[in-house]
Amino acid sequence: MNIKNNIDNKALITIDANIDKLVKQIELLSFVNPVNIEEEKQRFFASKYLTDPVFKYPNINFDRYKLHRKLFENNIEAIEDNAIRKLYEDIIYQYSGLIQCIENIGSGKKFYYDCLRCFGTPTEQDVENAKFILHFEDEPSDVGMFEPKYSAQAAESFFRDYSKRYDFDYKIAHSNKISAIAMVLNNVQTLVLNSNYTYSDNEIAVLTNHEIGVHMVTTMNAQLHTLKIFSHGFPNNEETQEGLAVFSEYMSNNLTIKRLKELAYRVIAVDSLAKGYSFSKTFRLLHNQYDLNREKAFFITLRVHRGGGFTKDYLYLTGLKKVYDYYNQGKDLSLLLTGKVTLEYANQIQTLINLGLATPAKHITDAYAVNNNTNKTVDFILRNLK
Template identity: 30%
Template sequence: MPNTATAIDSFIIDSVKERLKQGKPVVQELPNNGLLFIDKLLPFICVYRYKDYDPHFAKLLKTQATFIIVDDSIDIAPLIDTIQDAISTDFSSFLIMEFWPEPNSEKAEFSISCPKAKAPGTMNALKEGFESLNDLYPNIAAVIEESETRCPAHLEPIIYDDDCKKKGILIIGIAIKPLYRSLDNTSHYALFFREFYTVFSETVKRAAYEFIRIQNADLFENYLILGKTSIDEVTKKADKELALINEGMSFLLRATPVNSNEEWQRFKKNNFRKLPNFKYRLIALDPELEKRRLYNIPIDKVDDPAIAYILRGKRLEIEKQLTMLEERGTKNFRFVGNSLYGTTKKSVYRAARKILKKFPERETKKGAVRLNCHQFAKLAQKEMDYYNDKFPDLDLSIEIRNDVAGIMVSKTKLLINDEVSFDERRADALIQHEVGTHILTYCNGRRQPLCQMYEGFEGYDQLQEGLAVIAEYLVGGLTVNRMRLLATRVIAVKSMSDGADFIETFQLLRRRYNFSERIAYYISMRVYRGGGLTKDAVYLAGLMDVLEYIEKGGKLDYLYTGKFNVNHIELVEELLYRGVLVKAELPRFLERKDVQKRLKKLRKGIDITELIN
């Protein structure tokens, strides 16, 4: 740095040195609104030296686990020396990637400058990553240049080349066209920027990983480990506020009739000719005020692309569910719900019909024992006791009540209707569905630092239900009747979506698919509740997703980490690698030998009609 550069106070240097020595993260303010952030000791750092501070450009670097954002009048060489000394025991080489905006360039171009014949894997990772933005913005190019000048034109190098060679430091300079704003700097393209900073985050980690892999031996099994471990206070607060709104909404409870048993009696008495008149819990919140709270949450301030994506998706889901509660009892309830749960996919509808074609009749076995609600609860309590020991800080309990339909889970509570009975042969499967899957994933989610891990990501129902049905198969309790039920829910959703009313769908299930009057009623009730809810089709869709995931070699362990959907698995895997999330407690039924044999069958691939135990 030139002699005119401002030196950093020795107190700051000593403070950083001490924290690194203790293995603690560093969040150190620097003069003129600068910031040094070190989440964990890694052999690379990202640098942005600014003359005119660009908050959006700074946010790009904040996606990384280690960065310096600093006024360009500050000499940061002593900081770099301090950091390199701290990592020298474990790493022989150190990478500095200096980024700066190049708004005056006429081309949509990223210029990557490096010394001759140095780190080709790192250069190629940067080039390929930035050029992947062509999917979003046309004619983007990344150009690699061998150059001795690898810093902004108006600045001196952070460290001169002779010193770099002595210290084992490689400096790469990356000039970035700020495509996320207009040329006159009056407009900011927020939606494009979200994608831009996600690609930036991924690209830099991959480039750093290539450097570490070659220069420092293969010390990390995956580039994702280079991501942030810590969650800042802004992110924690946004996550918590989202969870509070979601928790207070109790969407499914408020969308489920409280008089389903009484309406069944009336429906039967009227010879199935008069539509049921379902009643619902009063809504003790104002959806408009909740939406205002929702959009006051500053998710735009969340620097971590993976977590921001999760929170933004959940916010959109909550908004739609609040709108559905406003429209409860009308057709608009269904139309908004379709954008959340979707309509029936052709592949899922074909699978449903295939199941019903192979198993056209209900299976009846002589001597089948029925368990009343109290007998079933006694069996379920044994499983609850096991997980109570695993999660002593959570209160897992069972409630028998008259205002729920059948059996359902609410957080750590298993809710059982007081009039329902169960086939004894299905009891274990139901317990593993509700307790060994839904309650367990909630409990695992509660161990995580993100509330969404237990409240559920956007669209989490599909994977949750698919995983729960797989549990039924693995414990040997997936019967013909159960598979027929899952398939018929899809048929009922398709019937409703095609315009049939409650009675028409009820009669379709009775006459064409041979369901009893009561079962046909309850299937129809679930589908038409609230004004029409397509959620029940996700059971079979989720089952198909999980079958495909397992056959492709996916790790079942990941799926119990919390509540999320198939499209979130890679994000959860990333957060696990980064150490943001902790490993899940697995269901104890996976220890059974017969379960392990069935799981091996799934790994080899199995037709959906072959899942019958």
């Protein structure tokens, strides 16, 4: 590598390190999950679904103004490669937007508008795709596969056993203050299981592939790079990451029509948010019109209305379609496993690898090795999403 490239790379590494120091404590999911979910769920049910929950959120433990200011002090002009400089400009705007989201959690419309800037909202076509999925009948299945059986403590052993196929270690924690039934906290390399939830065999199969097979795999691959943006996340990486995670369910033959419908209901719920629905009105839409049981309707509504309007959930379906198409075009999925990256920046990822500033994925999603999907209806649905 010539002297000029060494100088260029030094500037890039310095800027990346500066950003790392500033944003390593920023994990939106650590702040947007209410701390009083169970209490408010019981109050909401007791009100006959009429009184909206009043959620409380964790305290913010960083200086928001200082973070904004220091982010924009970075001398991005020192990065001479146009594509990489543009990537870092996008990254700074993205992180600034996430900080604004965290600032305004619980403030209603302010948070919702911040989320629109960060995550967007479903298009008419996205809503039509969701409704298309909902027309299909659930496949006949072994009822026992969907029967709640395992406490979070019992489920932990399944995750540990599944993880033996990967060459990394991580922590498992339990919490009654998360809206998901399981989630990976990237910044502390921890899988969190919902201690209030009872898991079925199907959910264990889905979650091991989704949470460990992709989210933890990309967390661990991200640690291998010189550049820390692979850990903190490329702009709009949520769509690609969730798409990859659901695609691992598909490749391992665990993606059912029932699961696709769950993702479709999330799109419907985010669309209702965009139409101005309150928590209770979105809940009643799912519970009464779409006949979801009240527990499922509550938690889908919670995921979407937490913070004041969290629009991210529609991206699972759009991300799945993009990754499915990417795979069927014969493109290399391992490039998307290098960290918390975005499909649209695939060329920049390859450039960084070529420059020696990134490394190919060490850990590869087990389900991606062989396509075990045998569900022809699911395949038909994914091919025909627009």
